[in-house]
Amino acid sequence: MSTKQISVFLENRPGKLSELTSLLAANDIDLRALSLAETNDFGIARMIVDDAEKAADILARANFMASFSDVLVFEVPDEPGGLNRLLTEFNRADVNIIYMYSFIGGRDKRRAYMIFRVSDTSGAERALSLAGLHTLTQKEMDAI
Amino acid sequence: MERYYQPEIECAPREEIVRLQSERLVKQIRRVYDNVSYYRKKMEEKGVTPDDIKGIEDLYKLPFLSKYDLRDAYPYGLLGAPLGDCVRIHSTSGTTGKRVIAFYTQHDIDLWDDCCARALVAAGATRDDVCQVAYGYGLFTGGFGLNGGSHKVGCLTVPISSGNTDRQIMFIQDLNATVLCCTPSYAAYLGERMKELGMGPDDIPLKAGIFGAEAWSEEMRQNIQSTLGIKAYDIYGLTELSGPGVAFECSDQHGMHINEDHFIAEIIDPDTGEVLPEGETGELVITAVDKEAFPMIRYRTRDICSLTREKCPCGRTHVRMSKPKGRTDDMLIIRGVNVFPSQIETVLLNYGYEPNYLIVVDRVNNTDTFEVRVEMTPGMFTDNIGDIQARQNALSAGLQSMLGIRAKVTLLAPKSITRSEGKAVRVIDNRKI
Numbered sequence: 001m002s003t004k005q006i007s008v009f010l011e012n013r014p015g016k017l018s019e020l021t022s023l024l025a026a027n028d029i030d031l032r033a034l035s036l037a038e039t040n041d042f043g044i045a046r047m048i049v050d051d052a053e054k055a056a057d058i059l060a061r062a063n064f065m066a067s068f069s070d071v072l073v074f075e076v077p078d079e080p081g082g083l084n085r086l087l088t089e090f091n092r093a094d095v096n097i098i099y100m101y102s103f104i105g106g107r108d109k110r111r112a113y114m115i116f117r118v119s120d121t122s123g124a125e126r127a128l129s130l131a132g133l134h135t136l137t138q139k140e141m142d143a144i
Numbered sequence: 145m146e147r148y149y150q151p152e153i154e155c156a157p158r159e160e161i162v163r164l165q166s167e168r169l170v171k172q173i174r175r176v177y178d179n180v181s182y183y184r185k186k187m188e189e190k191g192v193t194p195d196d197i198k199g200i201e202d203l204y205k206l207p208f209l210s211k212y213d214l215r216d217a218y219p220y221g222l223l224g225a226p227l228g229d230c231v232r233i234h235s236t237s238g239t240t241g242k243r244v245i246a247f248y249t250q251h252d253i254d255l256w257d258d259c260c261a262r263a264l265v266a267a268g269a270t271r272d273d274v275c276q277v278a279y280g281y282g283l284f285t286g287g288f289g290l291n292g293g294s295h296k297v298g299c300l301t302v303p304i305s306s307g308n309t310d311r312q313i314m315f316i317q318d319l320n321a322t323v324l325c326c327t328p329s330y331a332a333y334l335g336e337r338m339k340e341l342g343m344g345p346d347d348i349p350l351k352a353g354i355f356g357a358e359a360w361s362e363e364m365r366q367n368i369q370s371t372l373g374i375k376a377y378d379i380y381g382l383t384e385l386s387g388p389g390v391a392f393e394c395s396d397q398h399g400m401h402i403n404e405d406h407f408i409a410e411i412i413d414p415d416t417g418e419v420l421p422e423g424e425t426g427e428l429v430i431t432a433v434d435k436e437a438f439p440m441i442r443y444r445t446r447d448i449c450s451l452t453r454e455k456c457p458c459g460r461t462h463v464r465m466s467k468p469k470g471r472t473d474d475m476l477i478i479r480g481v482n483v484f485p486s487q488i489e490t491v492l493l494n495y496g497y498e499p500n501y502l503i504v505v506d507r508v509n510n511t512d513t514f515e516v517r518v519e520m521t522p523g524m525f526t527d528n529i530g531d532i533q534a535r536q537n538a539l540s541a542g543l544q545s546m547l548g549i550r551a552k553v554t555l556l557a558p559k560s561i562t563r564s565e566g567k568a569v570r571v572i573d574n575r576k577i
Contacts, residue, residue: 007526009520009525044529064557065557065558067525
């Protein structure tokens with residue numbers, strides 16, 4: 001099962017990111033994971049939040065430009081070789097990664113979570129589940 | 145069926161128009177020579193007297209009048225009628241130099257209103273229409289000009305003036321407004337606001353719009369026509385020459401008919417002042433042949449366009465001017481290349497952007513920097529940096545092929561550029577030259 005990620009366009013000027021985070025804070029939206037991609041001119045904040053629909057609505061009303069995409073989240077043991085084992089499976093299943101980011105923590109401190117944006121989300125899901133890998137559902141994400 | 149406000153004039157045979165122009169010109173030159181010392185002095189400097197002007201074929205003998213003359217003669221120096229006969233003034237915003245104050249007698253107001261009425265009827269307005277005038281009322285000519293024309297046609301006139309966009313939409317809906325008059329940038333903004341409110345063209349009764357006071361592109365017309373579900377007509381004018389209504393578009397939407405019974409048009413080479421043959425592009429020069437209070441003779445408009453006397457399918461016989469690319473005042477010279485904001489607008493709309501943009505020019509280390517900032521639409525945004533960069537590069541290439549110089553393209557989030565209710569600010573030029 002894939003998870004909804006919200007990406008937000010950020011103009012490259014001071015205060016833009018905190019404008020975003022304070023908007024989320026004011027509306028009680030919890031950030032589960034966040035990654036920033038940047039160029040010289042603009043940035044994109046990619047986030048997984050506890051209530052994606054609500055977040056999208058609030059962002060639109062505040063004139064933030066946002067888009068949804070499906071990402072795959074995997075739990076990885078926080079130990080040497082943990083990520084490598086996962087990526088070996090990706091390789092075998094011929095999954096092309098566009099970008100990825102991680103977050104560590106949650107209640108179980110020994111676990112890390114990897115978020116993947118791949119070129120063919122449902123194809124990748126199928127291939128990886130055949131290889132015995134489990135992607136986290138939205139519900140499981142929320143429970144972390 | 146094409147309808148006209150004054151068919152006997154609008155569709156008069158060419159020779160009749162020329163005869164009328166000549167007759168009025170001769171009288172007008174005699175009048176300004178006798179009454180306006182500023183004109184008399186200019187004519188004397190050029191060695192021309194009223195006796196030398198026997199018809200429009202002698203027009204070329206007369207001196208040009210430019211905005212510098214208006215500045216020098218400010219405020220009363222070009223007054224052609226006693227102040228006691230004047231009933232109103234209008235004024236320019238003064239953004240491109242000294243403010244111009246234009247005077248009107250009742251006769252001048254009447255002829256101006258007639259010109260605007262012709263434009264409204266050409267756009268399909270009748271006495272059964274409701275005409276919402278969302279141009280600013282006041283010193284600006286837009287509001288009062290179209291207001292007067294709308295009265296002459298007999299439309300129910302809604303003098304709402306500019307601003308308060310949600311109220312504009314409410315009035316359009318509640319009063320069944322069928323004709324809208326405002327600047328093209330404000331029309332585009334109305335459309336944008338309607339979309340935000342979840343409204344489409346079918347939710348409003350508008351059928352036509354008359355949009356002027358700004359140079360706008362053909363692509364902008366398509367944009368407005370589809371978002372508002374109307375036919376969008378251009379109208380041309382300058383405060384110096386009354387205001388809107390010097391020329392207007394007919395149903396053919398292929399150039400604007402100049403009201404030749406009141407205005408004689410010439411195209412000149414802006415550098416040499418030489419009159420150019422029909423069809424060539426140059427600066428539009430207008431002579432107002434029967435305005436009393438502010439009689440402009442061979443006034444250099446600084447607008448770049450061309451003229452055609454080819455037969456128009458609408459039946460009007462008056463000469464047509466092409467959509468001006470912009471006023472020479474608005475023209476930017478960037479790294480030695482002439483750039484009109486309307487050219488940039490054309491490229492942006494062709495690439496799917498909305499007409500919300502800003503052109504920023506500066507000079508760094510003696511080289512001009514040239515940046516085009518434009519808002520993305522929500523549908524353009526993806527989580528992929530590469531997609532957005534590809535968009536940026538494509539637009540930059542499009543601008544380069546249109547303008548011949550490189551522009552830095554900066555994509556912005558929606559609503560980051562301030563919307564205008566009147567004339568839009570499109571250019572920030574920070575160069576200190």
